[in-house]
Amino acid sequence: SKMEQSEWIYKADSVPTPHPDFDFYSLKFSENTGLCRITAIGKDIKSGDSGAEIRSNFDSIDESLSKKYGKGKKYDFSSSRYESPEYWMMYLLKKNRTLAKFWGKEHGSNLPSNLSTIYLQAKASDMSTGYLVLSYEFENISDCMAESKANNNKGL
Numbered sequence: 001s002k003m004e005q006s007e008w009i010y011k012a013d014s015v016p017t018p019h020p021d022f023d024f025y026s027l028k029f030s031e032n033t034g035l036c037r038i039t040a041i042g043k044d045i046k047s048g049d050s051g052a053e054i055r056s057n058f059d060s061i062d063e064s065l066s067k068k069y070g071k072g073k074k075y076d077f078s079s080s081r082y083e084s085p086e087y088w089m090m091y092l093l094k095k096n097r098t099l100a101k102f103w104g105k106e107h108g109s110n111l112p113s114n115l116s117t118i119y120l121q122a123k124a125s126d127m128s129t130g131y132l133v134l135s136y137e138f139e140n141i142s143d144c145m146a147e148s149k150a151n152n153n154k155g156l
Contacts, residue, residue, distance in 0.1 A: 019040065021057070024040075036141045042132035044129050055122075072118075074101040089127055101119065117137045120133070
């Protein structure tokens with residue numbers, strides 16, 4: 001499945017201003033501080049081996065976000081030294097390839113005060129299908145993470 005399920009993550013099929021490129025949204029809450037992350041899961045993008053369709057989709061969302069939030073930091077690399085274009089999708093699927101961009105104060109972005117990070121990431125569900133994930137993390141994200149960790153450790 002495209003979405004992690006946990007006690008504090010809720011799936012929302014609609015949000016107040018949905019974006020046509022995204023299928024559904026997951027909301028992560030902190031027990032103490034409320035909503036800490038909104039993640040939008042993109043529609044499936046059919047793509048050839050070179051990932052051109054996914055990259056162009058990524059670039060257009062990147063452009064829109066950059067217009068709104070200013071500059072960010074892009075990560076576009078492969079962990080394989082011998083990657084050739086016809087293996088782009090395979091590497092994305094096997095998580096040997098990263099295509100992501102982060103917006104945050106440390107990158108000189110202009111985020112509203114309650115947001116700490118926005119990130120856009122390309123993922124693959126199979127050799128010919130990819131999708132984008134767009135996350136908005138709020139200032140209380142560290143509370144959320146600490147709580148998740150504490151809850152996970154209850155079982156130890």
